[in-house]
Amino acid sequence: MAGFIEYINSLPSLLTQLSSTSKLRVTIGNESCDLDSIVCALSYAHYWAVTGGNDWISLPLLSCRRDEFVLRTEAVEVFSQVGVQSDCLIFADDLPLDKLKSTECLEVTLVDHNHSSSRFPSNSVVQVIDHHELSPSTCVGCEGVRVTVEWVGSCATLTAAQLLSNPQSYSISPTVATLLLSAILLDTGDLLLEGRVTDSDKEVAGQLLESMPEGFDSHAHFKTLFKARFDNSTLTSMQVLGRDFKQTRVSDKYSIGFSSVTDSLVEFVSRDGFKEDITAFYQQQSLDVLILLGIYAPSGDHDNKRRHIAVYQSDGELPESIVSMLEASEQLQCVRVEGVGFEGVLLEQRNVKMSRKHILPLVAQFVADVERGHSPGATPAVPLEPVVTVVTAQGEVPIPEYSTHEEAEEVRAHRLVSVGGAEHVIDMTLVEPYRNIIQHAGYVGEERLAVMVVSSCHLPPRTLHNYKQVAQELFYYVMSVLDRIIVDQYMIVYLHSGAPPNSRPSLQLLRRFYELVDRRFRKQLTALYIVHPTFLVKSILTLARPFISSKFWRKVHFVPTLSELPAQVAIDDGLIPTAVKNADSAITRHRPPAVKYSPSETKGN
Template identity: 30%
Template sequence: MESFLRASKACLTTLNAYEKIIVVMGNPTCDLDSAVCALVHGFFVYTDRVQGQKNEKIAVIPIMNISKKEFRVKTEVVYYLGGHNLPLNLLTFRDEIDLRKLNAEGKLELILVDHHTLPKEDLSLADSVVEIIDHRPQDVTWSWSGRTINLQTVGSCATLVAKNILEKRRMLLDSQVSNLLRGPILIDTCNFSKEADRATPMDFDVIRQLEELNTLHPSRDQLYQDILNAKTDISQLTPDDLIIKDLKVVNGIPIVGLPILVENFIKMDGAHEALDSFAMKENTPFAILIGLDLKNDVVTRDIAVFSLSSNELENKVIEALMTSTNPKLELTETHRFSKSGRTLIHYKQGNVKASRKQILPIIQSVSRDCTC
């Protein structure tokens, strides 16, 4: 893996020498699943398309889909990759490569992992997409055709990446790569928690095969707890950092994923000011905050809606979340803060099995259909 990353990083200074640049890109949150999938699937593509070939002018570059300066807030990714002896200086970030220029030159082949939609600013890259691997439900507005597509609703995208390698190039799965894949599977399934109910038979089968191929350490429970500790270590992060740590934007609506409960976030010094600043910077009238606490294997979730001023779309989103039956969120309003026109409405989420991945389609549907 390290030799692949060194070769990948070296390509950045000689892009003009290549006829084709294959970029493997995770989603814009750059969470652990996204980061690992970009690296491991990139490694697979490199060994399949480039390594051992003669006179092949192809570069394969996995990229972290965030700027380099943002990477420090991805505490679990920094911890996990560093802990698996991957030099972080060999990673490539979104602001270190000009995808639009490569696309305009006709050199770009783009592989999307852990997402299958493109934000507005990346729409011009759509024609360069050649492959998609994602574990989210199909977004009906993105009916890709003519590409290699692997869309299956499983716990983790790493499950799909691992299954592909298990079937096609099993020899790549040494202890380092197997363990890299094991971490996001454990995190995304909440360590196969029955309460969270996020694992599928494929997740169980793939992690079993990875563990049978190599003697992997530490144990599942210890590895899960170690990653969770790194993910929830916010000691060096400010409220501004936490807002962008796991941020998704759906049809212009920011969805802030927090590694702590929202009720604890808003008690932090400067939290309300950070929300104000974020909303004004992003020019958005409101944002959704989704909190998660996994202490002692007990899942707790909450949601809040923050707005600079009341608006029709916000009201429709709130109504949709409150009345949703697929999934039913079981939201109970607990607090409502108002100050200088700013409002934050906090809800306890009774159905802890409903993750952000399942909540996003609700917001997508409302924001897409609203004529506000």
């Protein structure tokens, strides 16, 4: 069998040989068609071609349209390095559905996903190689399906391991090694992303490096691919607008589009032909409003990220109303940028922590209020984890949690946070049952202080077999929420009651978490209101005096009952769990309202 490049070059002719009597093996990646999915499909299809016998035709199928491939700029970059011609590849629109379903002898291998598809008969799946959780339509467990599903940083790790395990029949060439290693490096942040990279990733990457030419610098290679992932210079304005595009409908009347751009919008809207391209894109998508969200790092300084928001000025009053809302938002802190020659309004977004996942539901809620004839009034608070419907070729589905630029730092079911100068990747699958422990209650006072509500009734029980791990991940989750919401000063309302007795964390664990809290969060905290303080809480705080600063101690205030809380800070009743309300009723029945107590009043006692 020919080498890898020769095999890729032969794919168009192999495609023409297909008939209803062909014995066909197809290796299919997932629908996102990212680099990991692409290289796994190509390399494993070549493996089948080499080891599967001459009476079989082995084809890799990339699950995107041919005209969409150019948007995978990291794949374009690595292909140019190794000499893969994208014109020879087989895309979703090259292999008709009827050809697959009419083939009498069809075997399908799924890489980087595990769910069946209408593109092929479900009983044709013979193998699954994946590193994701099992989907509801998984092929895993079906009779006769060989399964390799393991939690690793990249599916390329599992694919490479299988190829490396059979050196007598298949020898990995430097080209295949480069492709697989590229995916592993990108998916694991150069093998440095804690919580994402595994020992298996490192071991397989080391084995692939042995196949690389002498002097190959994996770190420099990663930097090149990482830069290519966000490089828009080779794309037209139309392609950039559609590269990371989400569309949402509001009240079945308004269609609003959001294009995320990893570039300065001041420079992007100044491109030659931009006016014609954005007009054509707006009309092609049948939009009522088009909003551009730009993020970039001047001079490559990723500690100094900037954001822009641009609202395309089409006919009608709705875009103008949206601009007014954005400018009035205390959370976004937008300032209008003048003199850019854009047919619309361009805003600099000073609060760079607010991403599309926050802005999309903010705009959608505002438009819904306008449509219902309600005066929106104050800018609505941004939900911490909005769920928004988007329109895709497959119908209406929930919007993906992460946009293109965020994929480099976070992965689905994981979240990256920096605490104490160290990065930590949160396993959100552990946090999910307890994430209501912290909620954003809006802003109060002339200073617009953010109010966060923490409810102990959402703490995990200590009886969990992995309690320490869950508690740690929950702590990091709380830190990530604060990091995304807190811009300046804030206060916390801690609802102590309603929690099962076996969910109280130990004093040692609390001390450890306190020491990990970033100094800016301690400094920016103006007040901590503890509702329903018990004797145990007061005792713990007294014992904690030696390692709690006096400044922090003065910020702590006890509030005996919910009826006394509004005198300090008013929060929406819906944010108070039923368990807390029930506990409050029991407290107020058995004792008269207590006078507000502050730890600072006992100083020196």
